[in-house]
Amino acid sequence: MTYEQITVHHEGPVAIVTLARPDRMNALTKVLEAELRSAIEAAGRDAAVRAIVLTGAGRAFCAGMDMEELEVLPPEDIRAESWMRPYDMNRRADWQTRYSYFPAAPKPIISAINGAAAGLGLVMALYSDFRIASDKAVFATAFAKRGLIAEHGIAWMLPRVVGHAHATDLLMTSRKVDAAEALAMGLVHRVVPAGRLMADALALADSLSTEVSPRSVAVMKRQLWEAPFQGLGEAVAMANAEMVDSLRSEDFKEGVAHFVEKRAPRFTGR
Missing domain, CATH: 1.10.12 (Lyase 2-enoyl-coa Hydratase; Chain  A, domain 2)
Structure with missing residues (x-):
């Protein structure tokens, strides 16, 4: 399949999905969201794929929603049926929501966080199974600084990853957290030098693909x-x-x- 705002290629049993709007710090658009969901669900169905690596092109992982789209976004879009997963009787209702295709995918998803992960970029990383960060990565919830709230279940996920105190801090202040602090609070599994990020993410994906x-x-x-x-x-x-x-x-x-x-x-x- 041909995509406009992401790229997908395979290295053996590993599907590598790259957000490909580097000039906009890979900020999300409706097109990118739809393509990302399509790519991850396709990898989940592909018997030849055993692990998925998600990363961003250029200097950012994902800087959140594109401000040009956010500015004109209808309030009711958040509940649009088109964003929901098709109802699956074999899954609990929690997995029918907008980003639940991440946990619903039967393959492990590794976010290789190469730079800024803010807002929805951080949400996507949290929905992933593994988070490996470059030492140049930076994290922020951003929502409070935009007059928004804790979106897409992050108020449920973030305390389970970093604890209630850190989650309260990150959500209410919207302050930026560097890679070292993210590792110390358990937000990411490991931090590696920027030049090693993809090699380490692919090594983990290969291990998950061949050893277990x-x-x-x-x-x-x-x-x-x-x-x-x-x-x-x-x-x-x-x-x-x-x-x-x-x-x-x-x-x-x-x-x-x-x-x-x-x-x-x-x-x-x-």
């Missing part, structure tokens, strides 16, 4: 995203049901076989 069962990763991702909505009993019941299925899977047999035979695994995802 894609079936296990998909189930664990769903468990991790659903656990905050569950009681302990429900989480255990879900784990027990999934354990029965995993013990019957081809990947379980291969997991034992490659360990016993002392060779690299050949997981199929089945």
Whole structure:
């Protein structure tokens, strides 16, 4: 598929999605949002893809919504049906919302944060499974400085990532946080020199693609995203049901076989 405001290319089993509006710091437009959703959902369906890396072209990851579009955005756009996920009876209602295609994708998503991640750029990073930041990255919620509120579930996600005190600080002050402080508060998983960012992100994606069962990763991702909505009993019941299925899977047999035979695994995802 041809895109206007993103690029997608594959390196083996890894899909690399790049926001491609560097002259606008990869600020979001309706076109970019629609293309990004299409690309991630397509990678999620592609049996050849085992991990997704999301990054930005140029000096920014994503500076939030493009101000020219935000200025004329109808207030009701936030609830437009066109942005919602098609209703899926196999997913809880929480995954039918605007950006829930990130946690709903069965593949791990790694945000390689090369520069500014502000507003919706930070929201997208939080919806990702891994966040690797360049030492040049900077983070801000930005909403309060625009007269807006904590959008798209960030008031739910951010405290779970950095704790209530840090979330209150970041949301209400909208101050900028550099990569070192982001790492100290747990906002990102690791910080690497700018020149190593994509190499490190791709190394993680390759490890997730070749060393572990894609079936296990998909189930664990769903468990991790659903656990905050569950009681302990429900989480255990879900784990027990999934354990029965995993013990019957081809990947379980291969997991034992490659360990016993002392060779690299050949997981199929089945």
